[in-house]
Amino acid sequence: MDDPGDGKNAVVHPISQQCDGTKPKMSSTRMILLILGFLSTLAVVALIAVAVTQNQPLPKNIKFCTEKGSDTRSHSWQTDGLCESGPLCVMASTHWVWFGASGVAWALFCQQYGIVLDAGSSHTNLYVYEWPAEKENDTGVVKQVEVCKVEGPGISGYSHATEKAGPSLAQCLQQAKEVIPSAQHKETPVYLGATAGMRLLRLQNESAADKVLSSVGNTLRSAPFNFQGARIITGQEEGAYGWITINYLLGNFKQSGWKKLLHSLKSLSETSGALDLGGASTQITFVSKDLSSESPENQLYFRLYGKDYQTMENSDLPDPCFHKGYERTINISDFFKNPCTSDKKKQLPFSQLYIKGEGDYQKCRESIQKLFNKSICPYSSCSFNEIYLPPLQGDFGAFSAFYFVMNFLNLTSEPNPFALNKVTSTIESFCAQPWQEVKRAYHHIKEKYLSEYCFSGAYILSLLENGYGFTENNWQMIHFLGKIGSSDAGWTLGYMLNLTNMIPAEEPAGPPLSHGSYVGLMVLCSLVLVSVLLFAWLLFHKPKCLQKGIV
Ligand SMILES: O=c1[nH]cnc2c1ncn2[C@@H]1O[C@H](COP(=O)(O)OP(=O)(O)O)[C@@H](O)[C@H]1O
Numbered sequence: 001m002d003d004p005g006d007g008k009n010a011v012v013h014p015i016s017q018q019c020d021g022t023k024p025k026m027s028s029t030r031m032i033l034l035i036l037g038f039l040s041t042l043a044v045v046a047l048i049a050v051a052v053t054q055n056q057p058l059p060k061n062i063k064f065c066t067e068k069g070s071d072t073r074s075h076s077w078q079t080d081g082l083c084e085s086g087p088l089c090v091m092a093s094t095h096w097v098w099f100g101a102s103g104v105a106w107a108l109f110c111q112q113y114g115i116v117l118d119a120g121s122s123h124t125n126l127y128v129y130e131w132p133a134e135k136e137n138d139t140g141v142v143k144q145v146e147v148c149k150v151e152g153p154g155i156s157g158y159s160h161a162t163e164k165a166g167p168s169l170a171q172c173l174q175q176a177k178e179v180i181p182s183a184q185h186k187e188t189p190v191y192l193g194a195t196a197g198m199r200l201l202r203l204q205n206e207s208a209a210d211k212v213l214s215s216v217g218n219t220l221r222s223a224p225f226n227f228q229g230a231r232i233i234t235g236q237e238e239g240a241y242g243w244i245t246i247n248y249l250l251g252n253f254k255q256s257g258w259k260k261l262l263h264s265l266k267s268l269s270e271t272s273g274a275l276d277l278g279g280a281s282t283q284i285t286f287v288s289k290d291l292s293s294e295s296p297e298n299q300l301y302f303r304l305y306g307k308d309y310q311t312m313e314n315s316d317l318p319d320p321c322f323h324k325g326y327e328r329t330i331n332i333s334d335f336f337k338n339p340c341t342s343d344k345k346k347q348l349p350f351s352q353l354y355i356k357g358e359g360d361y362q363k364c365r366e367s368i369q370k371l372f373n374k375s376i377c378p379y380s381s382c383s384f385n386e387i388y389l390p391p392l393q394g395d396f397g398a399f400s401a402f403y404f405v406m407n408f409l410n411l412t413s414e415p416n417p418f419a420l421n422k423v424t425s426t427i428e429s430f431c432a433q434p435w436q437e438v439k440r441a442y443h444h445i446k447e448k449y450l451s452e453y454c455f456s457g458a459y460i461l462s463l464l465e466n467g468y469g470f471t472e473n474n475w476q477m478i479h480f481l482g483k484i485g486s487s488d489a490g491w492t493l494g495y496m497l498n499l500t501n502m503i504p505a506e507e508p509a510g511p512p513l514s515h516g517s518y519v520g521l522m523v524l525c526s527l528v529l530v531s532v533l534l535f536a537w538l539l540f541h542k543p544k545c546l547q548k549g550i551v
Pocket residue numbers: 119120121122123154195196197277278279280281400401404405449
């Protein structure tokens with residue numbers, strides 16, 4: 001048996017044995033210090049490694065606010081943590097606060113802006129788009145924040161006073177200046193695209209068309225924005241950019257990013273076709289199952305003023321497409337000035353035509369139908385007038401005048417579109433209403449539009465049914481859309497996305513970690529570091545008795 005000694009003192013506590021300044025304590029402390037040091041170094045290295053890997057190299061498209069807003073393409077720092085323009089700067093990125101060059105700087109991401117003017121045949125619209133700079137290659141982030149309708153006719157209407165075309169845009173440019181923060185003006189691109197009205201003017205009088213473009217160019221150049229050009233776009237471009245716009249806004253490029261757009265021919269059912277109807281041209285654009293395009297343009301462009309008035313015998317012209325009681329006088333010289341009608345020009349013994357409405361939908365349809373010549377087709381399938389059209393495929397978004405007309409007639413019901421026979425009967429009974437009655441019922445609507453809804457309704461049905469071959473079975477695949485979210489459906493957004501290179505050739509490479517994983521790792525590393533430091537502090541600064549307890 002061991003000697004128990006003098007009672008209590010004879011029992012030696014194992015901890016107090018190590019706290020009494022003997023060798024075992026010294027070696028454990030050194031060991032602990034070594035472990036703590038190792039862990040701290042590891043945590044710091046991990047923190048730096050994660051931050052550096054995640055943030056370097058900077059994605060090319062990241063833009064930051066600059067104090068003067070003069071060059072958002074350079075990576076600069078806003079050092080006071082405030083953005084001059086208030087709501088302009090929308091986001092502070094915490095990881096940059098940690099590892100920014102100055103250590104305390106806030107990287108503030110800016111909103112970017114772009115302006116597109118749609119110089120249509122009937123009028124010009126100015127659109128302002130906005131998107132967060134750091135997300136410009138993400139899909140669906142560009143939004144329309146303003147639309148301004150230019151007073152007066154479309155720019156092609158200034159062919160006799162070309163110098164007035166540019167100044168007509170001044171009021172809408174002023175509106176854009178008010179919407180876009182002044183610090184952003186200089187770098188905001190502005191584009192003008194002119195459509196069928198100017199295409200026709202160019203055919204008719206090329207020098208007048210050039211002068212109109214130069215006048216609008218001068219006005220846009222003198223605005224404080226970054227002028228990128230004023231040009232006449234082709235019908236093909238109009239169709240293609242309209243298609244990009246609606247598919248971008250509908251989020252159809254989202255699942256696998258822009259790759260889907262570029263390879264969309266492989267994902268047939270995942271994009272929506274586009275139907276645009278203007279005052280002087282129309283486009284249908286969709287991805288066809290038939291990949292071998294028989295017609296290189298693979299696109300449709302035709303003019304709408306093809307009415308044949310050869311049977312005219314006197315200056316009274318009964319027109320089944322206007323309401324009964326409606327009358328309009330037109331100058332024959334104006335009528336035949338249009339390149340779409342000039343080849344029908346004939347000597348008439350009168351200088352004016354008196355149009356008298358008949359309000360007869362069936363007759364109206366029949367006369368419009370004659371515009372769509374389906375007798376000759378040099379391809380495997382045609383829409384009309386020898387224009388190639390592959391079999392219709394998938395859903396279609398129909399906008400511009402397609403939407404204005406159908407919306408007026410309350411025929412845009414979504415998500416359950418009306419059947420074709422309901423659409424036909426609605427238009428038929430609208431056409432049958434006397435003009436005085438229509439005017440009374442819709443006194444708030446511009447007379448020019450109101451008088452033409454009957455014709456336009458019949459025209460749309462002829463175009464879609466007889467022209468493109470929609471039937472009762474696939475009619476409900478057409479969705480009449482005015483806006484998608486806050487943005488108007490039309491070619492302008494697609495045009496800007498293309499010209500500002502917001503459609504990258506490759507899917508943008510993202511950072512190695514998702515934002516969540518990155519934040520998680522940073523928090524974990526920080527927690528390890530803090531725990532190690534706390535432990536070390538406890539070890540060396542706590543009362544001796546606690547040190548004993550810990551050791
Ligand atoms: O509020 C509206 N109600 C009805 N039709 C409209 C309204 N706003 C525009 N439109 C019509 O939409 C069409 C727009 O055509 P646009 O001026 O874009 O011609 P384009 O695309 O052929 O150059 C015109 O026929 C115009 O009359």
